Amino acid sequence: MKPPNRPARFDAILLPHLDAAHNLARWLLGSTQDAEDTVQESYLRALTYFQSFHGEDGRAWLLAIVRNTCFEWLHKKRRHIEMPVEHLELFRDAAPSPEALQLRRSDRLAVQRGLEALPPEYREVLVLREMEGMSYKQIAQITNVPIGTVMSRLARARRRLGEALTGAARRETA
């Protein structure tokens, strides 16, 4: 498919968000090579659908395309490779206590590992919220779920990350 000619408006609206697009793709896919290919593909798609963009929030519009392209990619891959959820289970039996978190908050590697071990649906809401500073409404638009789901998903994502960052025994809730 040959990309249609690019209007100057396309460059002005969407090129400033290249870093955001790459950051999201890199966190979702876990590899720079895959992220770069996906971002490139996303810009191609953005160009194809650019007529349907009505000039509201260029970043959210672009990131929605990026995350959809990433998830398609993940699903394709999932047919061949089981997701290593076990990574996550290693951390599961822990609850975050403020003290324990305090000790490790500066441990960036631990944070990175913890994030990487989360399911992609959790990772993406954290990236969009904490790194892009997006509102629940924008996140809902990008991930195509209701705002209430964004709220509960973020809560779960943070909780899981907290579990990953502490080694403490999980308190029984029952």
Place this chain on the structure above:
Amino acid sequence: MTCREAIPFLNAYRDGELDLMRTLDLESHVRECRPCAAILETEKTLAEAVASAPYYRASPSLRARVESPREPSWRRPAPWLALAASVIAALFVIGRGAPSDNLGKQIVQAHLRSLRADHLVDIAAAGRHTVRPWFAGKLDYALNVQDISGRGFALAGGRLDSLNGRTVAVLVYQRGPHAVNVFVWPAAGQSDRSPEASTINGLNLVNWRADGMNWWAVSDLGLADLEELPLCPCFMPVHETLRS
């Protein structure tokens, strides 16, 4: 405002996403309630932790490719295809599973069987009042059938299946095009256990023990979606049991 009312919204409160009324309510609750203030503090630390993680900027070469696309370089053959084979080989060697794997596998098999044979339900639901009595005569245990259709999972019906030679009840829920099979059987005096997630053959499973029952939910839904199944006590806030 009680802790139970406050906790689900602490997150959104910290993010400044609540309306004025609720914000004020939470503000005064958190001022008085130390456990909730501590949760809020944890939320804040976690948010800062994520913000401190690497931000992966686009490389100059990607920027060049996106800014002035040239046809040949735009699409490369997916490198992961070549990699996939070797990764699968590696997984084959490493991928010997955990002890509950066996049960998980049986449940995945049963799930697939029910879809393949187009035999998802023995009794189609017309509200839980049809499903529960249907099970009553067929099981040696009582089953609580919850209607959670208002919360995104429509009750499609029930089915009898067999695991390790035991007859077990399966509740079938539907979320959009995805079927969720929930296997339920008595836990014979074992204590409750928090939910655990796993993935087998690309299907996601969540299992837990509550109310004297073993619960195994399996679906092709994403893990995050599956954990939103309202039956599952997934990730109840730590302080949920507190009373204020």
